Amino acid sequence: MANHSNHSHGHDEAHAHGSLKSYIIGFILSIILTIIPLVVVMNHMMDPIPTIFVIMITAILQFVVQLFFFMHVRERQGNQPRWNVMALIFGLAIVLVVVSGSIWIMTYNGVGY
């Protein structure tokens, strides 16, 4: 397996995807960020509200880690705009609207079910 860890060149500029080092860092960070909420939840270490905070924050952090270390969102081709990042941000905003909007609207309607 690869032993030149920072030897990340690809066929050409557009395909130069990360290095072994970045994958390993990402992997380790992901494992840590998975274990934290697991430990908190399985041992009932906190009250419900802080627990939810811990779960969501570690989940979001892990998502960010994967975006940067696995999916390489920082890479761009030449000086073109970062369309992929823009699309992602807009998409996540819409997801937030869909989820929180549904909860908000359905709070009153859920009563009695």
Added chain:
Amino acid sequence: MAQAVSQNDHGHHDHGHHDPQELKMLGFWIFLITDVILFGTLFATYVVLHHNTAGGPSGADIFEMPGVIAETFILLTSSFTSGLAVLAMNKGKVKQLIGWLVVTWILGAAFIYLEVDEFAKLIHEGHGFSGSAFLSSFFTLVGTHGLHVSMGLGWMLLLIIQLSRRGINDVTRGKINVISLYWHFLDAVWIFLLSVVYLMGVM
């Protein structure tokens, strides 16, 4: 329309020839974002309906965490190995590439096995899809993710065949980049499944 205009502000000006792999990568990325919305909608449904157990069991009653934790680490590792596959490809090593893809495939299959096993147990205990709104939305959300992983497995098999036949070229390189992105994406979705469905369910 002036022919003398400078073309500096445009990356490629080779008379309408666009790098097809670059187009596909962007197109696939946008497709993944539509998939994010798809999962977002399923999450919204789950969150709204998960209290509606109709007298049946809730998440805390039925979730078996050991299996779920195993699934989590298996999928996470497979995401890592799919990244190693891309690294091998960038070095032009076909055998190594196929090797990592096979490892990823086996891990993905193990994940699916555990998930099917979990579902089978639940159904066997009488907590099937049509038990309550909670169970319907649980099976749909987790099952949709499982379906995505299964599709990915089939696709990966196809790519392994293509790689062994044709080796690494521009077309197969594009496809490997795309499937590895897909695989990372499925892992990211699983993080939220684990958090919202399982961890919040049992806490």
Added chain:
Amino acid sequence: MLENIKQFASEFFVTGDPLIYGADVSIALVTIAIFAGLTYFKKWKWLWRNWLTTVDHKKIGIMYILAAIIMMFRGGVDALMMRTQLAIPNFEFLHPEHYNQVFTTHGVVMILFMAMPFMFGLFNVVVPLQIGARDVAFPYLNSLSFWLFFLGAMLFNLSFVIGGSPDAGWLSYPPLSELQFNPGPGQNFYIWGIQISGIGSLATGINFLVTIIKMRAPGMTMMKMPMFTWSVFATCVIIIFAFPILTVTLALLFLDRFAGGHFFTLDGGGNPMMYINLIWMWGHPEVYIVILPAFGIFSEVVSVFSRKKLFGYTSMVFAMMIIAFVSFFTWAHHFFTMGSGADVNAFFAISTMLIAIPTGVKIFNWLFTMYRGRIRFDLPMLWTVAFIPAFIVGGMTGVLLAVAPADFQYHNSYFLIAHFHQVLIGGVVFGYFAGMYYWWPKMFGFKLNETLGRWSFWFWNIGFYVCFMPQYLLGLMGMTRRVSTFDWDTGWGPLNVVSTVGAYLMGIAFIFQAIQIAYSFKYREKDTTGDIWDAHTLEWTIPSPAPEYNFAITPVVDSRDPLWVEKQRRAAGKLPKKDAKPKYEPIHMPSNSGIPIVFSTFFFIAGFGFTFHWVWMAVLGLAGVLACLVARSMNDDEGFYIPAEEVEKTEASLRGTL
């Protein structure tokens, strides 16, 4: 045995209504005639090679528009049937159940199988030409989108003769659409017809977004894009974020009906309101999806026919993108009466009213573009001018509806019906007509007849107001939507007669358009200039109709109205009278493929199987779908090149310089 078959057939086919038997016979005759004609003239191969397997965006666009016009006929007949039933109190023209089916299919067909394909048709024909591209980003996917749409629409329309039509309203609200209250196959047709075509729409959204982002001609920055392309960009953004929600919502409803789920059922903890919440998260952006391209068309037409540059380009772009964004924050105004509480209603009322601001900006920009312009009233401009008052009235009544407390009065009344027909016909249909008349010469190389077009225009417009203005009043008088009849003592009789007369006037207008197309085709005069309207943008720099490779030489752009600027420079003597002989190069083209139509047919088969709970057929269809995916993945056809000499020859003959 024979008894069994008889029994099956009487349930399988829709029976018992002479209107439907009549339609059955005419459908069968038309189908036989088409097949016989194709066989007699030996056109099967031609059809397959040139149309069914094509990946050329121009041909796909024409097929979309053709399908849209046929669907407009079907939806229009539905509308006339409804208006006939409502013309006189206590009229017995349609059974109440049949009436339910007719208003359901009218809505679905008009929005999803008329407006959407009409829009996609214009996308396909115009966008690559307008940005100076050889094709869309994914030509194969484009063909797949079309066939998914087409076979989805066919599956939906099949319910007319087989199994029975859906009858739970155009958005199919549960619990009425659940198995318990609607056990027949009609709702399944609805779900699968829309699901299949919806996948196609989503793919089109991705395709055109990538096309616009990546394939613009050199020099065409985002802020130099033509306005129609901008509107397509905004629309595609909405499509990719809204359509997945539709896919999920319909899938959940299907799981309820097919697999005993409890998402939207009354028992088992399900919540029908959740469906209404979800479907409008798609449904509201959907209406902006269909209107934004119309805005783009008006922007093009108004500047060309006023012989001016578009007023307020930047504000137009911002208005469009703001509308696209805010459209995701207004969905709850469709169910103010659901009881979500005052804070929810207040938020969504305000966000809805906010949309009026960017829309108002656009209206003023169009008016200022016309101001002091030398206006030519050709058909595209006529429709644009007619749009403005229609849309203002529709928009203002929309703001009235957005007032949440007042909406409790208007909700589900004919006031609402009048409002959304006013914006959908006055905005969307008028817009697409303007676009059709404007780009028709680019598609076919000849103009549509002006006189017949004017007859049609006036019939449409007068009919439109005669039909819908009374409906506002009817709504205020208490007439609710979806009622199949009413009593004499309601006092709704006179206005309903007037409304029906208006509907028939629009029907006559459609006939005029059909005659117009046939007449113009027969007596067509070939346009040799390629720039028949003295227009501003790149699509008019090439011959009409465009050659299969679009641009022999990729154009280079340095302004928002490249052709307009070039013509001005030429007139001012700043450019040589005749360009130097261009140097042609071989052009890469994608190969045709039969997979999209086969793929979509398998999807159709799967949908049909699910509709009738024939699992074997559904599995067969899905297996076919997978096989097509595999076949495509394994196929490494990389297209072909048109040699430079051939390009040179084609150009010379098209431009008449041979």
